[in-house]
Amino acid sequence: MNFVTVLFYILAIVLVVAAARVVTARSPVTAVLHLILTFFTASMLWMLLGAEFLSLLLVIVYVGAVLVMFLFVVMMLDIRMEDLRAGFKAYLPLGLVIAAIMVLEMAFVLGTTWSAAGPQAARPDDYNNTLALGEAMYTDYIFAVQVGGVILLVGMVAAIALTLRKRTDVKRTDPSKQVRVRAKDRVRMANIQVPKDSGPAGQSAQGEAK
Template structure:
């Protein structure tokens, strides 16, 4: 009984949060409602036993993506009148894309009701570990059977990060560059000064 109540609670809050995310006029409010939708989706994942996906939703989507959206929206000087004008201008295209997505969902539901697609016969090597949690089973697969692919994905992400830094780096005049060797060689006594100000006199800057 409590599982059904939690499911309907999380599902209702997630649907309402997703709808308000789209309908909210303030972009900051939209991001906050999106964060609430992510939290409720994580609750649904916990109910079905997918703790790893729930953790990813909270750490990656809420802790990184949604917070990044929030900072970008708050720091940018957004012209809301221009946004509304662009919304009205692109409304027909948006409705067309929404119709295409709904048709795809409908086709997927019809095809799924006709029978599941057989992609292959499981050989048992990816079966969950006996007595282990969902996260432990995924970790065992990642660091044994899929170790090479896991490390290759990490190298690709590292190369992409370095490439983004190299492509966006620009030499600007009047900006003092960073001397890494000087910073590493700096001693503590050169970086900090211990002062003992007298009572009531404060610190001279």
């Protein structure tokens, strides 16, 4: 047993324990932190398998952006666990059925892969999986990549459109009007004649004179 095999088993144990803590943790913040550890450990396993590009992509996109955003959202929402557990028993049978179906599907796929897997394909010493992945994406699967980009763009526009609200109680600044403004439109000099016998000072002066 070499060092790579020992490291694989260590990372696999950490991955399983962290994934279990995501489900069993009482605090949502603790669950998100264990989910970050799960993704990071999975990326290390991908690194051991030679998929460096996918490993770094998992760390940068999911761990560095998505899960950090989830963590801040969960911390700011102040979720009450009592409200989340209110209907736990009602949805438990359906959840167990769905979990069993997912386990059977994964077992079928992994069993088929292990039983029908042949020897590893021969690769040259200067093989670059990032280059091979890029060539496959933008040559053989260019249409699928473009469709995925359009779907993501539509989702982003739909999210903005759904959350956009036209508010009337907010003052908005028009830069074009500010640029075209003239001094005489903003400032007006007025010469106001104030009578000497009006006002508190004039009345007090008249009272003294009497």
